[in-house]
Amino acid sequence: MLLSGLVLVLASLPLPPVEPPPxxxxxxxVPRVPEKTSGSFHTLVRDTQVRATPDRLETWERRVWKVLNQPGVEALAKQQFSWNPASETFALHGVWVWRNGKRRDAWHPDxxxxxxQEDDLAAGLYDGRQKLVLELRDVRPGDIVEYAYTRRGENPVFKGHVTLWADQAGDSAVSLLHYExxxxxxxxxxxFPRGGAKPPEVTTTDGGSVFSxxxxxxxxxxxxxxAPDDVDQLPYVxxxxxxDWATVRAWAETLFALPASGQEFDDLVTQLQALPEHQRAREAVRMVQDEIRYVGVELGQHSHQPHDPAWVLERGFGDCKDKTLLLVSLLRAVNVEAWPALVNTDAAPGFATEPPSASHFNHAIALVNLPTGPVFIDGTSTLNRGPLENREPVPYRFALVIRPGETGLTNIDRPMPMAPTWDVTQKWHTAADGTATLTIVTVARxxxxxxxxRSIERRTREDLERSWRERRVEDFDTDLTMVSLDWSDDAEAETVTLTEHYTVARFYDNNGDHDFRTTAISGDLVWLPETPRSQPWKIDAPLHVHERIEWSNAAPxxxxxxxxxxxxxxxxxFLLESQQTVREGKLVLEWTLKNTEPRLEPSQFTAHRIATQRAADTTRYTVNARSKVEHRKPKKEGDLLGLGIGVLIVMLLMTALTWFGKARERWEKMKARVRVDAFRSKQTGSAGELASQPAVVASLAEGMKLFTSKNCPRGHLWNAATEAGGVRLGDxxxxxxxxxxxxxxxxxxRYVKLKA
Incomplete structure (x- = not known):
């Protein structure tokens, strides 16, 4: 109903006015088109001018492009402009197409x-933004496309505070880039210049300043x-x-200072008070997380200001800030201290150096003071179980707690989980006829x-069985028949166990081999592309994964x-530890992977690639039916005599060939020695080329001498050699x-190992 109403209202709105610029x-x-251009279009002018008076914020934008080819026509013949009608107005000054030096008006209301707009509709968010979509007529390669418009207004929720971002580069070349x-x-x-941006020139004017x-x-x-989220890939200001952050906190306090009242709220408080004291906070969290749907009606100032708890309870839905205020209000009503907190879901360690601003935050959570200590709770995370004090920290790095006296950001520690959060065990058993059974036990913590x-509760059993079977067929590259799929849930321990049972028609392939391979470990290894790169790589850390493979056979x-x-x-x-053992008649392969750092610097890429390949090599183990285990069918009694005669003949032949074999063996050893000597003579100067065979040197300076050629394969001079990191391979x-x-x-x- 809400969506349909929005569509009906917005679809009937008139077109924005077309008027002269301020x-x-x-x-x-407009500058001349450069002689050398590339891509589908070239940006000639990118001009932004902003004027902030005590009662109005206005932004004028002008863009001018040269269309270079047909893909450029596809990119520029459709133009879109967006604004938020709850706090802004939009005025178009014109759209023009230049051809052969003549400028024509390209605005056609039809x-x-x-x-x-509603870009976040799939996520359950409604912000009421509108967009003007223009389809330009008769645009051709070689044309110049130009537009200009002005947006006026600002969200009143910020109470006159302003935060603006201005880029100094983009994904296409620009002849003239102006900002004022x-x-x-x-x-x-x-x-605050970021990402290598040039500081703006500052001049004074009547009653203010001009930055440009x-x-x-x-x-x-x-x-x-x-790239990590705190890496500034483009220069901007x-x-x-x-x-300061205290000013932001004081602003947020006024937003969350809404009274909690109404019969539904009072009834919930009564329910909580009827519980033992130690259960009240946990039940309040469960109610908010699981019984209030996530829907955000973020129209106007409700982009940042929550709705009051009565509004949320009446509708049964709310967004992150709505849920946070409801949770904090319920906890305070049962004498549990709690405070709202603002976070940025993408914040990396560098977020701590950002200039203070309310616009940095895109999510709200709660800080709850339990008898065991404070814990952050995300009201939008559903189906969490177990005691609050034992739950993993929320996956955010910094929070601005909305509590009197707070003057800065609070760091949210994310220690390495003690137990693996994803733990997989494969149990294979082969029968005498070459078939096998497979049981996979996945423990999620x-x-x-x-x-x-959530995956289990929101899908049908048929859908779950189909998706897990398809996943395993892809994992093992073989046809599997699912026998059963079961699961259990230990809410107190916050552990879900999924058990899959399969039959396998053929354990060995046509060559008599079977490859054991990991599913979770190999999927979590970070493979870097070989293409040149200047930015760090983002790593999912901390991460703790464990995988185990057991193989038993009809014969031990x-x-x-x-x-x-x-x-x-x-x-x-990362750290990968692998163990291989045979005990109690079973082959046991085991791996533990821990991602320890959240980013990989470019200087570490080479060493990481080597380490990842080495790690991947440990995640597969091949057994062969002939060399490791032979599956034999039982022999009939009538076959025993023939078998004995055959064995006797083979023994006589082997005795006769032994003398000839020894002579041939001596001859083959001599030829092999000649081949080895010849190979070594060709490899002079190639020491240290393989990571598995590092050169032993007294110092890194000695290692640098292993580079012998002065020119690269294309004939250019090499740069000076440098240390590119290190990796521990085994011991x-x-x-x-x-x-x-x-x-x-x-x-x-070159790969070197320093002498002890």
Missing amino acids: AWVKPLA DARVLP LTWLRERALQA WTLENVPARAWEEH VFTDWS GHEAPALR LEAENFSIRDDVVDAEV ERVTVLERRCSTCDANEH
Whole structure:
């Protein structure tokens, strides 16, 4: 009903006005198109001018592009503009297409529509934003497309405070990039350059200041995926008039100072008070998390201000701040101290250095003071179980607690989980006929438990059985028949156990081999692309995963039939320990993976690739039906005589061939020695090229001498060699030396081990 109402209202809205630009705007001349361009279009002008007076905030934008080809037509012939009608107005100044030096008006009301934007509808959020969609007529390669508009207004929830972000580069080249902010308000405005941005030029004007920059021929900046959230990949400037975090906290206190009243609220409090005192906080959390649906009606000031608890209880839904205020109100009503807290769900360690601003936060949680100590609770996380004091920390790094006297951010510790949060055991058993059974037991603990619990409770059994079977067919690359799928839930221990039973028609492949392979461990290894990269790589940490494979056979397995070894890969950001044993007639393979650091620096990439490959090598183990275990069918009595005669003949032949075999063996050894000597003579100067065979050197300086060629394969001079990190492989610490070619980005490595 809510969505349909929004669609009906917004679809009937009139088009925005088309009017001249504000008098204070100072348009710039369009520069010439550069001789060399690339891509589908080139940005000629990117001009933003902002004016902040005591009673109004206005932003004027102008863009001018050169269309280079047909993909550029596809990209620029449709234009979209968005605004929030609850606090802003939008005015279009014009859309134009230039061809052969002539400018024509490209605004046609019949080709324009105002539509609801609602980008976060799938996540249950409604913010009421609108967008104007224009389909431009007759745009061709070689044309120039231009538009200009002004947005006026600001969200009143910030009470006149302003935070603005202004980029100094983008994903396409710009001939002329201009930004100008005229500040005419009483509060002091601060500018914080980030990501290598140039500080703005600051001049004074009547009643205020002007911050500006004009940049020419700005190159495109490529965006690299998987970078930590505190890495500034583009240069930009943050403007803010928030003086400190205490000011932000005082502002937020007024938003959450809403009374909790109403019959439904009173009834809930009565229910909680009827429980033993030690159960009240846990039940209040369960009610808010599981009985209040996550739906955010974030229209106008409710983008940041919660609805009062009576509003939430009447509807049975709310967003993060609504749930947080309801939870805090319920806990306080039963004498449990609790406070709202603001967080950024993407915040990395560098968030602590951000300039103070309310605009940094995109989520609300609660800080609850339990008898065992304070704990952060996320009201939007569902199906959590177990005592509150034993739950894993929320997956955020910093919080601004909305409590009197708070003057800064609170760090949220995320220690390595003591027990694996994802623990998988594969139990294989082969029969004498070569078939097998497979049982997989997955134990989810900590934050993984509610995730698995949600997956189970929100799907049908048929859907679960189909999806898990398909997942295992992909994991093992073989056809499996599911016998059963069962699960159990230990709420007090916050542990969910899923058990899968399968039959396997053929354990060995056509070559008589079977590959045991991990499913969880191999999936959590971080593989870096080989393409050049300048930004760090984001790592999911802390992470603690364990996997075990057991294999039993119709006949007991014996240790002498297997190559058994333990291994440790201790890398910059992860630790993998593997063990292999044969005990009680079973082959047992075991792995533990821990991600220890949240980011991988470019200087660590080479060592990480080596460590990841070494780790991946340990996650597979191959057994062969002929060399390890032979599956034999029982012999009939009538076959025994023939078998005995056959054995006797084989023994006579072996005796006759022994003398010839020894002579041939001596001949083959001599030829092999000649081949080895020849190979060694060809490998002079190649020491340390393999990580598995590091060169032993007295110092890193000696290791640098292992690089013998002066030029890269394309003939350019190598840069000086540098240390590129290290990795522990088993009991050895191997140092990686690297040199690069700055012309073609070629690289080569040497691996050395320092003498003790």
